[in-house]
Amino acid sequence: MATGLSSKRILLLMDTLRTTEPEAMELVLREEGYREDRQLKRTLETLGHEVFAFGLGDSIEDLLRVVRRVRPDIVFNQCEAFAGDRSLEPQVAGLFDLLGLPYTGASPRCLELCADKGLTKKILSYHRVRVPAFAVSTARRPMRRSGGLRFPVIVKPLEFEASEGIAQSSFASNWEEARARVEYLHGKFGCDVILEEYVEGRELYVSLLAEARPQVFALRELVFGAWPEGKPRIATYQAKWNDDYRKKWGIRSDYARSLDPKVEQRILQVGKKIASLFELRGPARVDLRLTEEGEIVFLEANPNPCLYRGEDFASAAERSGLDYPALLDRILQQAWRRRRPLPAILRVA
């Protein structure tokens, strides 16, 4: 690629349960379940970079050691957890800020903010972006009454991702059903819980490369092809991760079809506005619902969305003219522009 970033040393950071050194990671990446990660690494290599995949388990010392050894120019941050704990994702990114190493994707602050499904909605309602009304039930002080919530609602863990804890029974038509789900989540995960008014509508994903002038990609939609009429369409854990279930109900991601171009533009604009309000950086996905009445309602912002080839984000970029190598190159270039003069850890020989 003529305008691509010149050859760099890249630490491809992934999360594993135990430290997995680059040499061992090579073997892991050959396994069947790692096809997409392998593809990502190979693509970075075809761009002319030297790539060291490292599995961060539960040892920061091991990470520092590998950074000293590899002396990367950039960290390609694919790490979503530390020691299996997703709530520590922001701190991992923060570590690279302390080390002075440029890394791809979102800042700790943005990761922290977007993890909180309540706080994000408070901020957006201040900025007049439509959000579902909600209430939070904390594990310490569980909600005893429905307050002013209108039913139906959807009951979700406040800070989980990937639809963990979200099933069809998360949909509640009345307070009794909602309370049962709230209690279940408090009991099973010990987590705080959010109850949101259920927004009926098409589920649309705005993918973008967020920078000073963000580039938005083709709009994607989660389609429920063979879903029973009248049953709430929710991207549950099953709907996201169980291939048989997806096939059975015709659940798939696709480009958003037959949308009025004006409506589509409005949706992309809302996505951009949210990206800027949350200071999203690099690859990001904003999830919205479009109601029958044409209202655009915020569901969730995902900093560092899945970058696998064939998933929503890369497909959206591809449709907008950025093939996979070009997309990864852009992501790297953006990280590289944020570099600081001398990474402290690399100054010590």
Ligand SMILES: Nc1ncnc2c1ncn2[C@@H]1O[C@H](COP(=O)(O)OP(=O)(O)O)[C@@H](O)[C@H]1O
């Ligand atoms: N207020 C809501 N109204 C309608 N559907 C919702 C609402 N909140 C969540 N959902 C459904 O549940 C899915 C997962 O919710 P989300 O908040 O994105 O959690 P996660 O972070 O686990 O992906 C959404 O993609 C959507 O299908």
Ligand SMILES: [Mg+2]
């Ligand atoms: Mg989501």
